Amino acid sequence: MPASPPFLSPFDAPALIARRGLSSILTPDGELLDLPAPQTRELLRSLPPPLLIHGPAALKALDLTPLSQPVPWFDLLDLFLFVRPAQTIAPTPRGLALALGLHPQKTITADFLPTLCEALLSELNTKKDAPEGNHLRSLLLPLQRSGWVWSDIISDVIGPPSTQGASHSYESLRIWKRLPRWEEEAPRPAPSSYPVSPIKARERLRDILGEHAETRPGQADFSSVVTSAFEPRETLGAPNVVLAEAGTGTGKTLGYIAPSTLWAEENKGAVWVSTYTRHLQRQIEQELHRVYPNDTVRREKVVVRKGRENYLCLLNMEDMVNTVTSRGKDATASLLPLSLLARWAEKSRDGDLMGGDLPGWFGEIFGHGSLAAIADRRGECIHASCPHYQTCFVEHGIRRARRADIVIANHALVMAQAAWNSLTPAHLPDEDTIPSRYIFDEGHHIPEAADSAFSIAFSGLETAELRRWLLGAEGSRSRARGLQRRLDDLIERIPSIQKPLHAVLNAARVLPAPGWSARLKEKTSPSPQPAPENLPATEETETLFPLDLPAPPQPENPSEIFLKLLAHQLKARTAEHPSSRSQEYFSNECDLYPINPPLEEHSELLAQELRQLLRPLEQLSQQFEHQIEDNDEIDSTLRQRIESTLRTLHRRAISPVSSWISMLDSLQTPPAPDTIPTYIDFIRSEPLPQKQSPHQSFDIGLYRHWLDPTIPFVSTIQTPAHGLLITSATLRDQPQNTSGEETWHAAELRLGATHFIKPPIRASLMSPFDYSKQTRAYIITDVSSEIASLAHAFRSLFSASGGSGLGLFTAIRRLREVYKRIQEPLETEGIPLYAQHVDAMDNATLVDIFRTEIQSCLLGTDAMRDGVDVPGDALRMVVFEKTPWPRPDILHRERRKLLSEGRPSEYDDRITRMRLRQAFGRLIRRSDDRGVFVMLDRRMPSRLLSAFPEGVQVERLSLTDALEHIKEFLN
Template sequence: MAAPLPSPDMPPALVARHGSCSLLTPDGEVLTLAAEEAVRELRAWPAPLVVHAPLTARRLGLPPLPQPTPWLDLLELFTFVLPGRTIPPTVRGLAQALDLDDARIGAAEADLLPELADILLDRAAALRMTPAGEDMAALAIRMDRAGWAWGGSVLAALGAAHPLPPEALQPGDAIRVWRRLPRWEDTAPRPAPANHPVSAADARRRLGEMLGPQAGKPGGSGRLRRRGQRRLRPPAGPWRPAYGAGTRPGTGTGKTLGYVAPASLWAERNGGAVWISTYTRHLQRQIEGELSRLYPDPAVRRRHVVLRKGRENYLCLLNMEEAVNMAGSRGGPSGAIIGLSLVARWAGATADGDLLGGDLPGWFGDLFGRGLLAGIADRRGECIHGACPHYQRCFVEHSIRRAREADLVIANHALVMAQAAWHAMDGESGADEDNIPTRYVFDEGHHVMDAADSAFSTELSGLEAAELRRWLLGAEGARSRARGLKRRLDDLVVGQPRLEAPLEAVLQAAHALPPPGWSARLADALHPVLEPVPQAGEDEAMPALAGPVPAAPVLADATLPNPCEWMLHLLARQVLARSRANEPGHTGHRGGAIECDLHPLSDALPAAAAALARALDRLAVALRTLVERLLERLEDDTGDLDSATRERIEAAVRTLRRRALSRVEGWVAMLRAIGGPEDGPGGMAERGTPQHIDFIRLDRREGQRPGEQDVGLHRHWLDPTIPFAAVLAAPAHGILTTSATLRDENGRGDGDEAERAWEAAEARTGASHLPSPALRAAVASPFDYRRQSRAFIVNDVAHDDIGALAGAYRTLFQAAGGGGLGLFTAISRLRAVHQRLSRPLETPGSRSTPSMSTAWTMRHWSTSSVPKPIPACLGTDAMRDGVDVPDRSLRLVVFERVPWPRPDILHRERRTHLSRGQPGEYDDRIARLRLRQAFGRLIRSSSDRGVFVLLDRRAPSRLLSAFPEGVAVRRAGLGEVARDMESFLRGHENGEDGFPPSPSFTS
């Protein structure tokens, strides 16, 4: 058995739910109390055993707990004993992860918590004589000194004594995990791939191997063989040198395995890699999980498959070292030391070092603060590459080098497009790091245009400019670990006058960017004309005018000499004036932001733009000179440079180009275009179709203090698939674009409808901009939607009544008996409904979890370790994409409104110029595709049943062709819908209509 807990008396155990608490007293009595009563009881007892201390405190109405928390949080103990494992942060989730059976878990009351603590301490004790136990003992001593509530119990379980033997790992070294991680080693460059084709028969055989001989049979693999999988091998696959506008497989056709089979075979035969790109990170992990069918052995799979994400997702060992040093220097108890110690435990066990969506639990930041993870992540642009003492142990560098030898690389659209753009800019100098692929599969292909829009847009905003200044100049006296450019390059340029001079010029020119405090000064200047007012249905408060707007800013040029900050003030004043005047160019707001067209310009804006362009041009010239002279040093000092220095210079050149020079050059081009003769109303060319859309946006960003605003000048491509096709698609040897909603047919059935649908799909994926025509393939879903699904439009719920909306969700979730997904088009309505639903949907035995990322939520919803079905999951309509929840865990999707496109400036201009004279149909197409994607979450196998409900009585009938053929959409009142849905789903449970019985439901 485990060692006793630190308190001489048994501590109380507490499970706090919405409205009631389960409390195990030190005397062994289990009580059900109101939150207020539980708080009074706790005052007389030692710190309690809990699961998720911060959430428990919030439910009790207590202020945030101090760090380190005095409570015995079982999640902290779980992370210490079993690092690299993720579980739902609930009593039931923890109990199932520790292999307790359902009969013992029961209603997951407070009396279960001491048993869970004993199991975890027993598992720690089992490791005491192993190398892992020695590491744990040293780390636990460090954590105990910092005030960790579990310290005494863990040390007793491990049999650790103070001091440790001299030959053992010492507490001060235990947290320095970067010293013990494996190193990567360079290998010879991989030759260019061959071009041996993959036949249809070979692809079918590979698919059969992946599915297994018993697929879809009782007791078999559980993955159905689907006709669509065998047909999903168009001649335009990535294994042949052609471009496909893709396939449009219906939902549930098993397209992932359908394209993985031939792609993996091509990679093996030709010695090359196929990059599989998704829009959402949770689909990256989902595809990675599917590949266990191809490579069951984890070690083999690790050699053949690599998951790539942006650097900002990974643990930076240098940042962690600095965080440990800072936390350790303060003395006394430190919650940061405890959190960092648990990160050290995880870093030694993680598969890839992914802090966000990987094997670090999604609730870790709730326990120790999101700032801790942000501080140790690989922050954008700050990597010093070969100069870092941990370079050869770096998680990002490990993944880059593994990707060079992998057969399949699973990335996301943002990384893939950024990588292609960087390669086009850097040429061969950037190819070594990125190993630019030539074959791609774009899953979630309907988002190619959205991803390209983000990748190829330009934004000159206060936050972007201030971040670049911080990257160049460092912290400027603030308490921060930010490393400026001089610190990163100092040892490369010191004693080199030809390098020192341009570096100094860069640092001087960087002072044209907004200095610290710019956002607060902007807020102060705008205060007389701003008044936060709530806007129904929007995500944040919208600034509104409280009085007349002067024609020019209140501040004079003499009091605001910084050219960038002056430009920001002018932009903010213009957007406010345009907003209040309600001019035709103003289209409202997106996500709480105010937008307006750049043109017509305010009187002072052209001069301010010209002054800022001149200042930024000086910065660009200095950056270009520094880059050129670094390259000259590579050429001139070839015989004197060691490999590490050469690699550092090459990395510095890449980073300067990508992080600074390309951005500044884009800003200069945008500023110089202001007021030019080619511009007309709305920032468009007077004649013909514009190439870019220019507008101003004022909003509040994450991380800013209340009242602070960010303002920016934005430039987007009217058609962002043009640069996508130029820098990525055209140079590639083969691309397959696939999606369940790539093509929209409006249901009219005329002869030209299919061709129009394909043409629209090609336009959205960039295929229309390539010299060779796209090869098309469509695969129908194999399911009987008429029998397996129902769709309703509720016609008696007021769309603007939050109480009625919450009541409708509650009624539908309860009628379904669990397995519900609620989708919202606005975060404000999501939050309001969640607040009203938390208590009525939570009953003994249910699980209520704090807010977590979509990727983490989907990962655990989709795994067998999560009890099924969940009562409900609420999220924005972004969750309609790439969610593949197995079995009956998801059987109801409720959408609160028709997902119309947001009426912002970008949509207005694209609707005008890209709709081919049918703007209404352009809007309808977007809404239909979103509805179809949401409906597609329901039926994933031939044994599923699912119900789709739209709580918008205003939904036009012309959108109903979004649903598959055979789905009859019925309009009815809420009560009738709930009864019909319950009858339909209960029939599934009872095995009617040939369905096998389903397991009992627990709310």
């Protein structure tokens, strides 16, 4: 699609709805056409740039080459961002129409796009005389200079660009000057411990639901059970623990919200609700609208908390604005996303870039680098010394959370906080108030989240990142700030930190220097294998570790030597793959023990060098602590600055270096045979992102995971916690011929509940759905694992259901191959097909589209298997490409051997059944839903069928027979 001269109005432009089958085009002379992709491409060459929705997706659908920003088309999503900057929508014609209150026909054609454009411009017209009108006109100036195609049209609606009252031409981008400031308040007293009665919990639930709400059997019982987690704690370190399995459709979210809000109100404390996914965080926040319908009250009572890397950093934003200002015309391409981000930030509830009110498709349209550049992804926050500290979105959230009733967090943040609190000196107050009551929704993911939170990795990426955090960019194009720059203000006031700081900076050179990955590849390469397609390049990684840096000759440091020795052992102990000539690398791994002698010898030297880094880090920490302890006259601002620096220093440097030393020291004493180890140690290599490198490079590392990761989870959380609820629709496995006691015992072992001092209370509430009437399940007996056979099956099944199908894959390569074969035929039938790892959209956006476009189909992997809530006709079929057995890696092998209680095959079956239960749970979300579950793996054993709810009819049929049954059942 070549660039054409600009023109005045989108209403004079052709309109385009690009599809992989027949695209819809409205020509400038009013002719409406349905054309296949080749003819569409040919016609677009002779037309002006079109009016469309989601330009990058349109290019991809038509197999056109992406163009640089700013793009020459009229993208209605750009206009929507300007008119409604903090509202998420599905980026499709139907999604935009529903957001604007329009009711489109079942099949939308290109002649509907001018209607959407007119509706947006009409809404914009109402803002020109409103209080925000002047601000919108001031924002037009940078937008116009960026070459944005909408700027002249918007200027005609609201008036020309204006800098009235501004001290700078780009004043509209300086949002930190206009954002609200927080003020310190007296600390909130510790909550009291009065219980919540089951009767009051039921009454609160009834009030929340209202008179005309759908009655859900078991929901009130669930609320009653949850109250046990709010009983007063009787013994230190022995919280009240409730394990509650609530079948799909029970209504567990409002079921636990009812007693939670009661306890918070009566005891003046916060309940932390933890989930596994950002998507569910957003769902829970939406449910709380029913409890607190008033926006102001809800903002006071409810706070969503995530890690700092999810939020807009105002200091990074200021850096970008200054860069754009100083570079002039050379930076105009950055002005468009920066201007629209400024527009969003002033309307955003909390500045959440990832899963908040910034549309998930922003990065797809304007480049994910624009988001990575303004988020705190390097751990460089300077806290109280930041000039924007009192307008910071993160600091606002932290302070709101201290006074909120409900804090919606995620497992990763909760466990990281627990780990940090156990490692940080006790006299340092945490930035977040430590809660006493927790609710872990999606509780079946606790072991997985704990495994990630409490593992240790000495890898090229991890160690080079710490060096960058300590020393800064070291001459690269990155804006990374080193430790000295972050402590400049404190050095002047506390001269005693100068000496240990210099010692830290000198000792940090033991860590891998810039260009380490190139040197590692030159000297030692592990067995090349096909690159995994489930490792997407991230802007964060590319910014932190640019792979195109030169590798200048210099003495090798101990860390790089250690990494090369790891790579040597890995290469020696893994088989070479037949496709090694591809020069790509797969995630490869081998056991650490028996360890190669050179690696063992060098680990001792490296541990000594790391102690030379740890010692001045601890001395620096001690100097700061002395200031707090010995100086009674220190002002509160400086005290806050020092305390935040201490916390960061411990979490970011002292803790990881201490862990690395401990791991390296243990290499000198291998685990004794015939003993159950505490940890699992292994070597692993992974490919690095290659967008900035012409040649594939790899990372290598020594990894340590807990054999049972729930041990550190329980040990860190049971002392501060007074009560915990762990709930999910799939807490327990349901193998055949197994008693309820056995299933609960297995669940407690897996979730770590046996490590709590006080035995948990168990509860199980059945799903209210009639699965025998609402569902069918089929195992197809004549589909092979060949791609052609799979593709034929997926196409036939999705056609039979009329769309509304979710396809789940165990391998990304197979997903992509099937997608290539079926997307055009399906879209020709009017069934849009979307796919994770194919479409340039994040998972949340894909799910939003799937939910909105009710005839569409979606292909995905395990991220789509859990936590996707798509009720109604948008999801009527789930198709599994293959039995989801656990991946046979080293971690699984060791846990299977040591945690299976002598039944390793049952251990595998349990994991697989739980995955099947989660996938089946996507199918029926309401009492009037109907759905079909299809397994294309004819080898799936019957012993796994107990994964399905009682009453589900499971039949083994040929594809032809199954298609007839499905058509009859669904229609």
